[in-house]
Amino acid sequence: MNRPLSVLILDDEPIVGKRLKPAVEKVGFEVETFEDPAQALRRLGERDFDIVVTDVRMEEVSGIQVLEHVLSRSRRTKVIIITGYATVEVAREALVKGAFEFLAKPFKPSDLRAVMDRAARALGHPGIPKTPEE
Amino acid sequence: MQIICISRGTLRGGKELAEGLAHRLGVPCLGREDLIEAAFRDGIQVGKLETAMVKGGRLSERLAIEKEHYLAFSTAFLCDRAREGSLVYHGRTGHLLLPGVEHLLRIRVVADPEFRLRAVMRDLGIPREKARRYIEDVDEDRRRWVHAMYGVSWEDAAQYDLIVNLHAFNIENAAAALTGVAQLPDFQMSPASLKALDDLHLAARARVLLARDDRTRAASFKVTGSSGVLTVTYLPHSAAVAPAIPKVLEALEGVREVRATMAATNILWIEEAFDPASESFRHVVEVASKWGAAVELLRLCPAGADADEVAAASAPAATPPRGAAGGIEEDVEEPVVVDGGLSATADALASVGRSGGARTVCASSDRLIEAIDRTVPYSLVVVGDVYLSKGHAARVRLVRELMGFLGERLKVPTVGIEDLKSRYLFGRADLVRMVGFLALVVLVFAVVFTNQEAVLRFFAAEETWARVLAAAAAFVIIPVVAYLYGTVASLWLKWIRME
Structure with missing residues (x-):
């Protein structure tokens, strides 16, 4: 049996983590959510996550900085950028710096799960089962 | 009053040039960033529109409506500022938001590729090859954006009054040169331009109101304004929202009359x-x-x-409520529809x-x-x-x-x-047919007009048998020539899209 993938979700709007955590946990991932980028960076210093989901526009630390920090520690980690303030320039910067995917808000949790499924497969994990209840 | 629109790309110096020009002219300088920020605050899904370009440039039905809202909001935003006085705007293609407003000064800024490459490497802290890829991708996304939003080519030089190459100029000198250009009478607003601006402003505000109202926000509209008369065109499948249109727009300042009509074609x-x-x-x-x-x-x-x-x-197409919590919509499992x-x-x-x-x-x-x-x-x-x-x-x-x-x-x-x-549709077979028939028409005309005397003698003969023969010839030849000529004419009209 595969170990559950670890996911860190960082968004300075508390509602984002609150809504995404159960939606991602229900497909068998282990999720930690953060609203404070500094705390998230500390946690990222303590352990490597399989998938990191981060907002771009936050006070003090940007999602691009989080992306660079994560990839400098672990090239294996898949970083998914989520933002409502997307522009092609920011999206391209994130992608050229190694982001796995860029997701513009508003989106449904199922959209994020679909991206996470691809990320999981890219990590050699079988991905999200089609019917997790079974 | 002047409106100067500077079309810029990534790290080409366009923003600095716009700021320098605005400073010299003593007018406000407005950037695309200001517009985008205002659009975000208004709840427009600009991020969705932008990332659609990164993912190939296709817009879903829902995003196509969002595009209408974004364009109307952007036009209203620019018109609002322009009506307060002169301004310099720098962005992608601000001038395309103000069609019909003459005397805009439309400037495109280009820069040396090597200069851009170095600037990207420095600003983003990425190696040369990645910087090159970044520039190519962003330029392609912008091309898609301009095409998807306005249906024109971003790089078409005919879109601009001036193209400034900052490889040859430094920004300060370019701003000085443009200050002189901006003061030419060709770029001063006329009463006709002001009227066009007012009409655009009214139509754009109306479209924004329709996008904000729950009764009409999911429908596609084309709105035009002229001297206080708004014409709102809706598609047949949105006919149910037609009665709501005048109600939504009745409070709009400057409206004398609202005409809601179904699209005719x-x-x-x-x-x-x-x-x-x-x-x-x-x-x-x-x-x-x-x-x-x-x-x-x-x-x-x-x-x-x-x-x-x-x-x-x-x-x-389902439209989510505006301002979904934190940008996360309800996770409703949509049924798989075989449609x-x-x-x-x-x-x-x-x-x-x-x-x-x-x-x-x-x-x-x-x-x-x-x-x-x-x-x-x-x-x-x-x-x-x-x-x-x-x-x-x-x-x-x-x-x-x-x-x-x-x-x-x-x-x-x-x-x-x-x-x-x-x-x-005019295809290759039509072209071959048109050329062939045209050649036959030319041949007939050439034969007739190079043998006028013989032709006239043939038709003017006095013998009875000759008259019968001439009548029979006319009976046969006239429809043939008419058919040839008619075919060429109809194909020609089809070619120039006038059928």
Whole structure:
């Protein structure tokens, strides 16, 4: 049996983590959510996550900085950028710096799960089962 | 009053040039960032529109409506500032938001590729190869953006009054040179330009109001304004929202009258299974683009098909409530609908600005007519592959009967999808035919006019037998020449899209 993938979700709007955590946990991932980028960076210093989901526009630390920090520690980690303030320039910067995917808000949790499924497969994990209840 | 729009790219110095020019002219400088920030605050999904460009430039039906809202908001935003006084705007293609406003000064800034490359490497802290890829990708995204938003080419030099190459100028000198240009009488606002600005402003504010109101926000509209009279054109499938239009716009300042009208040119395309990648789709879009028409899709499935399937496929594109919590929408599992490619084709049409709605009808031919809104001014009905479960001969007969039935009842030209190209699109075969017939016409004229005396003698002969022969010759030759000439003329008109 595969170990559950670890996911860190960082968004300075508390509602984002609150809504995404159960939606991602229900497909068998282990999720930690953060609203404070500094705390998230500390946690990222303590352990490597399989998938990191981060907002771009936050006070003090940007999602691009989080992306660079994560990839400098672990090239294996898949970083998914989520933002409502997307522009092609920011999206391209994130992608050229190694982001796995860029997701513009508003989106449904199922959209994020679909991206996470691809990320999981890219990590050699079988991905999200089609019917997790079974 | 002046409006100067500077079209800039990534790290080309356009922003610095705009700020320098605004400083010299003593006018405010406004950037695309200000516009985007305001649009975000207004709840417009600019991020969705932008990332759609990164992912290939296709807009779903829902995003196509969002595009209308964004463009109207942007026009209103610029008009608001412009009406307060002169301004310099720097962004992608601000001038395209103000069509019809003459005396705009439209400037494009370009820079040396090496300069841009170094700037990207420095600012983003990435190696040369990645910087090159970044610039190529962002430029391509911008090309897609301008094409998707305005249907024009970003790099078309005819779009601009001046192109400034900052490789040859430094920014300060370029700003000094442009200060002189901006003060030329050609770029000062005239009363006609001001009126155009006012009309655009009114129409844009009206479109924004329609996008904000729950009664009308999910529909597509084209809004024009002229001296306080607003004309709102809606698509046939949005007819239900028409009564709400005057109510939504009644409080708008500056409106004297609101005219809500249904789009006058519509194509009804009937198929059992649609495919946005098919040749048929390309032909229909080509004809619709030529006519400026919206295409309504009607999926005709056999009578007695599953009613649930019909209901699901016929439902309009769901629009989430504005300002979904934290940008996360409700996680509603959408049923997997087998809709014969209807939704994908509707999205593909929306992406090229030709969507006129989509629905599924499961009915026989005579019941089908009940499902077609007879008040819609269709210009053409296109019948594709239907009755797919039947054998070839039965299918051909049934399609022919359906076309005859629809043509007779709707009083609208009705064609089969396979005839669409030959009837309405100019192809290579048409070109060959036109050249061939034109050569024959020229030959006939050359023969007649280089032998005028002989021709006149032939037709002026006095003998009875000769007169009979001349009459017989005229009887045969005139229709032949008319046919040749008529064919050339009709093909020519088809070529220049005047059929």
